[in-house]
Amino acid sequence: MTTTAQMTRRRGHTRESGWQRAYYRLVAAGLTVAIGGPQIARLTSWLFEGSGIGSHALGLALLLAIFAGVVMLVSWAGPIMVSPADAWWLVLSPLNRRRTLTRSALILLMLLTAAGAILGVLGTAVFGRPEELLFAVLLGIAVMVAAGSAAVLLQEAEAEFDWVRLAAIFLVAVAGALIWLRPELPSLPIAQIAGVALIAAGLLMRTAWRALASFPARVLVNASARMVTAAAASLGLEPALLTSVAEERYWRHRRLRSRRWPREGRWLIVRSDLRMLSRRPGRLTVLAALTALPAFVCLAGGTLGIAVAVLLAGGLSAATATAAGARWDAQNPELPRMLAMRGLSPRAVAPAALAALWVGTAFAILSLAGFTPIWCILYGLSAAPGLTAGALRMARRGPVNHAMPVIDLGLGGIPTGPLFWAIAGVDIAALGNAPLLFGMTPLSLAVQAILGAVLLAAYLNRNR
Template sequence: MRARGRGRRTWSDRYIALLGAGLLVVVASPAVGRAVSAVPRDVDPGRAGAGLALIALLLAGALALARTLGPVAVSAADAAWLVLSPLARRSVLARTLLILAVVSAVAGAAVGLALLSALGAPDALPLRLVAAVVLGTSWTLGGMATAVLAQASPPWGGRLVAVLVVLVVAAVAAAVMSLGPGQGVLSGIASAPPAAWAGAACASAVVAAVLAGRFWAAVRHMPASAVLDASTRTGDAANALVLDPGALTWIAEDAHWRSRVLRSRAWPPRLRGAAAVAWLDWRRLARRPGRLALIAAAAALPVLAARAGGGTAGALVVLAAGALAVASAGTAGARRDAGDAALARLLGAGPRALLAARAVLPTLLGGSWLTLALAGLDASATGPFWLLGPLCAPALAAGALRLARRRPIEHTMPVVESPFGAVPLGPALWAVAGADIAVLGCLPALAAFAGGVSGPLLAAQSVCGAAVLAAYCAVPRGG
């Protein structure tokens, strides 16, 4: 235990670490060079506001994830033997803290590059690049230090929540300003002289250093219970991610409802059979108004992605992922039926009728969200794309139902050699399940995005989407 506490490392360990870092630099250098060369030299307030909003949301999401997981956690063996031992807390957690610092620094450099790409570099590109990287690294390191302080001390938990609120409000303000009311302010920020950028970078670095010092002092007296709880959560999440990533949503769903006492209500008297069973999905979603508000707010993400420099391709990726995720928010009942259909059998609901009844909610969710998101894109693009939203809804529902009813990963499937290396077939098939049907049902819509909206494409999309959903509901045991 004393040897473990001193944390001695051999020369081979150092050699492997340096070799891995060197290979990472060699592999990442071309991508970084292309990203730096693609930094725009003009100042666009619309792009700047959208980019700042996305960066603020990204930082808020990372902080929320760190707050949920710990972030300071150790392996199961260290949690069982070393955390409760008389060893110094810093020596036990040194490896975890080093990993957190490295990950935060790398993520901060990426955030800084994204910040420079959003604001532009009208002059002095090297100086602005260095200042942006320092800003991004300071933000991520300071945020990680705040998350560690929140784990070690309850008063800091409230401060971390306040930081999250400030980031969300800043994202909303930047998005609104990019539409016109504050474009002058955004132009002033983007075209500020390099000296102002250097001053902001120095101030951010000082704040991050102060937070890092506070967190290093707090680690010495971090409660063992906080580390053990975080280690348990992180271990469960890692095991689920390796064996069956779908189990993570089960864990989150059960954790949400486990501590809540719900009022019992009778089913609507006019609903019978499969419709009555599917009504539980509507009630479950109505009991989570925060999720509904988040879904509605997420409709602005495709517009922000397009205005921030992602173009049509970036907007399409966000649209596809967002629409399928929103449609999946109403498929909890279908997922439970796939795992255990005993309740549906006891209630006398046929499998085809029940699957068709459960498809109504994801159809409404996915179609409404996609219509709203496309309506926002219509303001900055040509063509009435919002007409495709209701027509793509059946295909999105079919994909969401297949996504919810897919089986766990089959790890016994072979490994396929590809130009990118060995690809395990089981996880690959599991990952595309659901998206394959959704893409198949939305092929006319993709053609409309490429060549423009027309009457024949709208008619083809309506027929294709309805046919895909009808065919999927006709064979409910296909999964």
């Protein structure tokens, strides 16, 4: 008979050898070169044949926006993180903390270096200066490494304020100002700037490397749990889990003050939604700054139709920002029963008010820029019902139904479950604001107001 020990030893002999691992890596590298080589060659030809975009201010705004997005992604991911097994075993054991986190730090450094190199190449292409490609790549790497090192230091210090997010918002604001004002940028010596940036990045990286020795375990455990949930959401195609991760991260270290509830039951839900919105001042600040985005689209050369589409997307986002209560009611049906709430009418007040205010403000900025007449501000009131119905439907959609069939188009299959989940809510918002998409006239304003009110009333009546 074969014992368990013999079976275990047999499995040990079947492990892949070093030459097999090298073979797999060579095959993966070859496939990467074969797939990405033509794209890199195309980018290189565009880099050395093009002369960049017309306005350097727009190019710098684009680079700042990309840099802010990468910094936000790195900060959300950790930036220092370990696997769950390491977080609950190696990190909590009396081992050298810096040696335990060396692998994670090296991976972060490699990712920052690659992102910085791509940013430098894009900067060279945008400004049309291929002769300074090397210095631009070095500058991009130095900037990304410095930003990543600062994020590591903030993570180690357990800063109460999310300084990385504030810095990203500031960069986006600067990019918006560059698009709006379009100043004449002076010609700066890239070589000298790259040298100074490399020195500063080296100092920050050295400080971050020293901080790894005293990295708090609680931060690593939280980052590990957050990334496990994000990986599960990505593999299981459940984007709603990412929203739960973001909300849990925000409220974990917040201290809230309780107040007496109002006696009137009809205003209780409305007040709770407004109170929850007031506790997220950063979200309100971002929404207020994004009201100028449709005007920036027009100033950057986009058509008015594209600006209106961006405006409706922003209005839907503003309405969705206050629809968290509807999502909680759908996930926990006992809450509306405890509050004796019938229907979704109380939950629709705050999203409708914020959507009307956001759309009206965006149209006011478009009017000041000379792209639309001043009476288009009234579209804020007419667009709010349709956007509210779409936001409530988006908030109340459940998990993705992966049991739905797959549509075969010949070139590949399209799963209908994730597709229907993605368009849930967007369809109602687009239908309720269809007159605005076809033209801006007093007749379309009246038709949109009636159509949006009918859709919102029908949706609320159906979900009583």
